[in-house]
Amino acid sequence: MARIELVNLEKSYGFVKAVKGLNFTIEDGEFIVFVGPSGCGKTTTLRMIAGFEDPTGGEIRIDGRVVNDLEPRDRGLGMVFQSHALFPHKNVAQNIEFGMRMKKVPAEERVRRVREVAQMVRIEHLLEKMPAQCSGGESQRVALARTLVTNPSTFLLDEPLSSLDAKLRRELRAECDRLHQALKRTFIFVTHDQEEAMTLADRIVVMRDGEIVQVGSPMEIYSNPVNRFVADFFGSPSMNLVNGDIVQENGALRFRAPPFDIVLPERFKSAAPGKGTLGIRPESVEVGNGAKGDVELPVRLVEPLGKDTLLYFEADTERPFVAVTEGFGMAHINVGERVPLSLDHRRIQLFDATGQRVEASP
Amino acid sequence: MSMTKSKSRRITTIVRYVVLSLWALMAFFPIYWIVSTSFKVDTQWFAWPPYYFPDPPTLSNYMNVWFGAEEYTQTQYAISSQKPLISLWNSTVIATISTFLSVFFGSIIAYGVSRYKILSEARMFQLLMLRMIPPIVIAAPLSLYYSAIGLLDSRTGLILVYFLTTLPYAVWMTKSFIDEVPREIEQAAEILGASRWRTIFEVVLPLIRSGLVATFLFILILTWSEYLLALILTKTDVTTLPIELSKYQGSTEGRVYGRQAALAVGITVPLMIVGLIIRKHLARGFSFGMVRR
Numbered sequence: 106m107a108r109i110e111l112v113n114l115e116k117s118y119g120f121v122k123a124v125k126g127l128n129f130t131i132e133d134g135e136f137i138v139f140v141g142p143s144g145c146g147k148t149t150t151l152r153m154i155a156g157f158e159d160p161t162g163g164e165i166r167i168d169g170r171v172v173n174d175l176e177p178r179d180r181g182l183g184m185v186f187q188s189h190a191l192f193p194h195k196n197v198a199q200n201i202e203f204g205m206r207m208k209k210v211p212a213e214e215r216v217r218r219v220r221e222v223a224q225m226v227r228i229e230h231l232l233e234k235m236p237a238q239c240s241g242g243e244s245q246r247v248a249l250a251r252t253l254v255t256n257p258s259t260f261l262l263d264e265p266l267s268s269l270d271a272k273l274r275r276e277l278r279a280e281c282d283r284l285h286q287a288l289k290r291t292f293i294f295v296t297h298d299q300e301e302a303m304t305l306a307d308r309i310v311v312m313r314d315g316e317i318v319q320v321g322s323p324m325e326i327y328s329n330p331v332n333r334f335v336a337d338f339f340g341s342p343s344m345n346l347v348n349g350d351i352v353q354e355n356g357a358l359r360f361r362a363p364p365f366d367i368v369l370p371e372r373f374k375s376a377a378p379g380k381g382t383l384g385i386r387p388e389s390v391e392v393g394n395g396a397k398g399d400v401e402l403p404v405r406l407v408e409p410l411g412k413d414t415l416l417y418f419e420a421d422t423e424r425p426f427v428a429v430t431e432g433f434g435m436a437h438i439n440v441g442e443r444v445p446l447s448l449d450h451r452r453i454q455l456f457d458a459t460g461q462r463v464e465a466s467p
Numbered sequence: 468m469s470m471t472k473s474k475s476r477r478i479t480t481i482v483r484y485v486v487l488s489l490w491a492l493m494a495f496f497p498i499y500w501i502v503s504t505s506f507k508v509d510t511q512w513f514a515w516p517p518y519y520f521p522d523p524p525t526l527s528n529y530m531n532v533w534f535g536a537e538e539y540t541q542t543q544y545a546i547s548s549q550k551p552l553i554s555l556w557n558s559t560v561i562a563t564i565s566t567f568l569s570v571f572f573g574s575i576i577a578y579g580v581s582r583y584k585i586l587s588e589a590r591m592f593q594l595l596m597l598r599m600i601p602p603i604v605i606a607a608p609l610s611l612y613y614s615a616i617g618l619l620d621s622r623t624g625l626i627l628v629y630f631l632t633t634l635p636y637a638v639w640m641t642k643s644f645i646d647e648v649p650r651e652i653e654q655a656a657e658i659l660g661a662s663r664w665r666t667i668f669e670v671v672l673p674l675i676r677s678g679l680v681a682t683f684l685f686i687l688i689l690t691w692s693e694y695l696l697a698l699i700l701t702k703t704d705v706t707t708l709p710i711e712l713s714k715y716q717g718s719t720e721g722r723v724y725g726r727q728a729a730l731a732v733g734i735t736v737p738l739m740i741v742g743l744i745i746r747k748h749l750a751r752g753f754s755f756g757m758v759r760r
Contacts (some may be wrong), residue, residue: 157654177658184658190651194673207660248655257657 107258107291108180109154115162116149116315123149126163126317135246136223136285136292136345140302141312142338148263150312151295155184155261166257174221178207183257187264189244191236197247198223198232204255216340222254225287226280239398242273249284259291299339303327311335334459336384342415342427344384344454351381351455360455364420365400372449372465377457389448390428392416392435396446402426418446497737501695505529505728511614513722532715551730554711559737561622561707562690565629569690570683572630574675576643578667580638581645582653584664587634594635606699609614613700620702628700629690636689637682644678645671680748683739708734 114127124146131137139147152158154165156177164171172180191200201222202215208220222230226246245265251424252260262281266274282305285292293421296302303323311318311334314356317379319331331335336344349362351369358369358376360383369376391398402418405425409415414436417425428446438444455463499747504512506521512548532551579585586594609628610619618624648671654665674677694709701710705725712734 155654155658157657177654178660178662180658182658186651186655188649188651190649190655192652192670192674193658203656203661204659206664249654251659429632 109291109293110118110169111150111154111163112166112167113163113383114150114153114160114165116158117161123315124153127317129317131291131293134289134291136282136294136307138294138296138302138306138308139310140299140338141318143297145312147295147297147310147312148458149262149303150462151261151293151377154293154321156180173456180417182256182261183252183259183262184263185229185245185248185252185265187234187267189220189241189248191239191244191247191251194234195236196232197228197234197236198312199237200236200247201232201251204251208255212297218254222250225253226250226284238251241269242277245269245277246280249280253284253288257290260291262292262294264296264440265294267296267298271377274301277372281305300341303339311338329462330384330454331462333382333384333456333462336454336456336462340386342387342429343424344386345390345422345426346424346456347361347383347420347422351378353378362421364402367369367399367448367453369452369455373455373463374456376455376463378459381463382456382460383451384456385448386428387415387429389452392428392430393444398447400448401443401445403443404438404440406440407436407438409433410425416444419445450452479730495666501728501731501735504724505732507725509725511699512722520562524611528725529733532730539555541694551708551711554706554708555733557622557705558691558708558734561629561705562687563719565626565633565690566683566687567688569633569637570631570679571684572642572739574641574672574679575667576634577638577642577645578671581642582650595639598632598635604693606696609696611698619700620704620707624700625697625705625707628696629693631695633686633689636686640682641675641678642673648674677748677751680745684745684749687741688738691734708721 109131111127111129111131114124115122115344116124128151139150141147143261149158153160156172156175157289160173165173165178184317195203198219200353205218219232220229224264226249228243228246231239231243236247239247245268265281266277269277277302281294285305292305294301294305303326306323308320309323309326310320312333319326319335321329326335327339328345330339333346334449337346340394347360347362347365349360349365352359352361358373358378360367360369360381362383365383398422402420403460405419406417407414408417412432414430414433416428416430416435416438418428420426426446457463478530503519503521506522506524506526507518507524508523508527511518511521534552558720576585580591611620613624618627652674653670654669657663661669692709692712693707693751697710698713701707708730712727712730715730
């Protein structure tokens with residue numbers, strides 16, 4: 106059991122506030138992912154939970170008990186580090202049994218448990234090796250095993266996959282997911298990779314500048330980002346964001362940013378005219394289809410990815426306007442050709458001048 | 468005139484070897500001369516032209532200085548006591564214990580400096596500045612203190628002063644090694660249940676053992692060959708080898724080079740043996756931190 110509460114949690118380094126009054130509760134057995142750009146305070150938060158950093162304000166409670174003054178080893182947590190942090194002078198088996206030795210577990214039981222855990226993360230063949238002889242993926246499995254064996258109430262994972270290549274990262278991501286389901290423990294995972302967050306989390310905590318921007322399930326975050334920042338951060342390729350003006354014309358609300366001129370759906374009727382940003386995910390943009398479409402843009406780049414083809418358009422926006430089409434159907438389109446695009450009006454997001462999402466009225 | 472690349476490279480190589488050979492000659496000739504002299508009979512010590520090789524080689528110098536052997540004590544250069552063996556024992560005890568203390572406490576302090584900043588940059592520098600005081604400056608007052616508290620002419624006294632005077636080196640050297648140990652490795656140990664001391668002894672110190680060995684040898688050389696403080700703080704009971712060595716240059720005995728050389732070889736050999744035993748660590752210790760891990 107581990108329910109972790111962060112109450113007005115703060116951390117300052119001199120005048121710099123790294124974490125600003127966090128209030129958040131992590132339920133027992135949840136897989137929580139803290140995500141945000143580097144320097145957003147996510148790692149600092151995790152390290153405060155672990156006990157490596159002392160909060161300068163607020164409380165951390167584990168199962169109702171304030172643990173601010175508790176040493177890391179007395180908090181019943183396990184941690185996996187970005188650098189794996191294996192003990193280079195001990196072999197894999199000794200690395201794994203370290204935690205049990207500290208807790209004075211009898212030798213026979215240690216041997217048994219090491220085997221058990223090694224099997225669980227499939228590293229039995231590595232037990233006699235030194236960490237230097239293990240590959241990056243293997244090291245991370247060893248680090249997982251070393252944490253698993255101590256049977257912690259909560260797993261803290263600090264960007265555990267960021268030092269691995271893409272394929273291994275996917276593999277170990279699945280491993281984390283499997284372990285979470287098998288162990289039914291609380292997992293707190295820190296990453297700057299939105300894809301990891303989306304695939305692993307029960308709930309995602311998006312952080313920026315030491316504050317929580319949004320908390321929600323991956324789908325909520327993806328479909329209903331509270332502001333431009335979240336909208337932009339999640340999804341690959343990123344959401345198309347077009348800066349322009351919201352104008353009232355003949356009783357209808359329009360969004361204008363040449364070449365875009367779009368009649369906004371009824372649900373945005375409460376939006377105030379002025380500067381604004383229109384957001385639409387690449388998969389909600391339909392290409393061609395004979396119809397006139399909402400806008401006609403010239404193709405700048407075609408990226409066939411296999412399953413999908415990405416089309417990049419010239420649109421006077423900061424980044425090219427992107428659309429996803431299935432298969433290779435569009436792969437042979439000519440660069441420079443003008444193509445009509447239809448935006449799925451149900452999926453349009455609107456952000457006001459401050460970047461906050463314009464709430465759709467019912 | 469243009470030179471081909473391979474030609475210029477060959478010339479560079481030749482120049483390099485010539486320079487290194489000259490350097491090696493300068494470095495090794497004195498050592499060779501000491502070893503050679505230690506096997507010469509007394510008539511060859513000062514002979515001109517010099518004898519480059521002892522002819523015939525003799526062990527008499529060794530037998531006399533180290534074992535005070537009877538049959539060799541009849542010459543005018545005879546040394547009758549067995550003082551060097553006692554000095555060897557004194558030196559071994561004093562140098563080893565003080566070096567151990569120095570490296571042990573030095574690394575503990577270094578850990579505190581590295582991780583908890585118990586000494587600021589300025590304090591650390593001042594610590595090293597202490598070493599810039601000429602030993603003679605502290606030797607006289609120290610001998611007064613020592614005579615007052617009964618440490619004069621005792622092993623404990625020398626161990627204490629060697630320990631304290633080499634401690635700054637130990638702190639500085641081991642700190643640079645501890646700085647290299649990633650914090651995350653320690654934190655991993657901590658969250659797995661290790662106490663701070665346990666972390667130091669099970670994780671940090673084993674990780675820097677090559678550095679510790681290098682520091683140990685460096686300080687052992689200092690304490691093993693220290694002369695001035697030993698001269699002033701001891702009288703007759705506790706002489707160390709460097710003091711013993713100097714006695715062979717006294718005004719009454721003249722310059723007894725052969726005996727002195729035999730003693731010098733005996734002083735050098737133990738250090739060389741220690742160096743050989745730990746040479747694997749030395750190479751790693753001195754290059755610590757140059758390799759990215």
